[in-house]
Amino acid sequence: MRIYIMRHGEAQHFAASDAERPLTDRGAALSEQMATQLAGQFDNDLDMVWVSPYLRAQQTWQAMASHLPAPKKVMTVDEITPYGDAEDVASYIKAVVSIEQPENLLIVSHLPLVGYLTSEMVPGLQPPMFITSSIAAIDYQPDSGNGELLWHANPEG
Numbered sequence: 001m002r003i004y005i006m007r008h009g010e011a012q013h014f015a016a017s018d019a020e021r022p023l024t025d026r027g028a029a030l031s032e033q034m035a036t037q038l039a040g041q042f043d044n045d046l047d048m049v050w051v052s053p054y055l056r057a058q059q060t061w062q063a064m065a066s067h068l069p070a071p072k073k074v075m076t077v078d079e080i081t082p083y084g085d086a087e088d089v090a091s092y093i094k095a096v097v098s099i100e101q102p103e104n105l106l107i108v109s110h111l112p113l114v115g116y117l118t119s120e121m122v123p124g125l126q127p128p129m130f131i132t133s134s135i136a137a138i139d140y141q142p143d144s145g146n147g148e149l150l151w152h153a154n155p156e157g
Helices: 025-039 055-065 086-100 113-121
Strands: 002-007 046-051 071-076 104-109 135-141 146-153
Touching (some): 025 135, 046 055, 086 104, 104 113, 113 135
Parallel strands (some): 046 071
């Protein structure tokens, strides 16, 4: 199966709280660009999308949604905020994958979680840096519980 881990698009610096920071116009445009790139990865369907409850992640998904196949399931997952625990999220992924057996999962989250989660899913990998709107693709093998980093793409612009 494939797991796509994405950092949200560029966000405004100031808001009433960190959770309420909206995307900039550039953040929305680069997220759309990455969605167009990502769309070629799916043969048919997008099985699952997990999105952080923070506004900038929700808006990133909204900017991407029309450029991707309609997902079978979209979930807001409270555990994938900036301070989520990568080990706990990886365990959650493994449990869901074993039960629901999706062919692919897109996660829209934040630094530092995206880097730590990528390294948690790919044993031996140092946490990669994610600029805004970047995506890492992992070939995950549920039988072994290990993944391989296939690519890590950044937006152009």
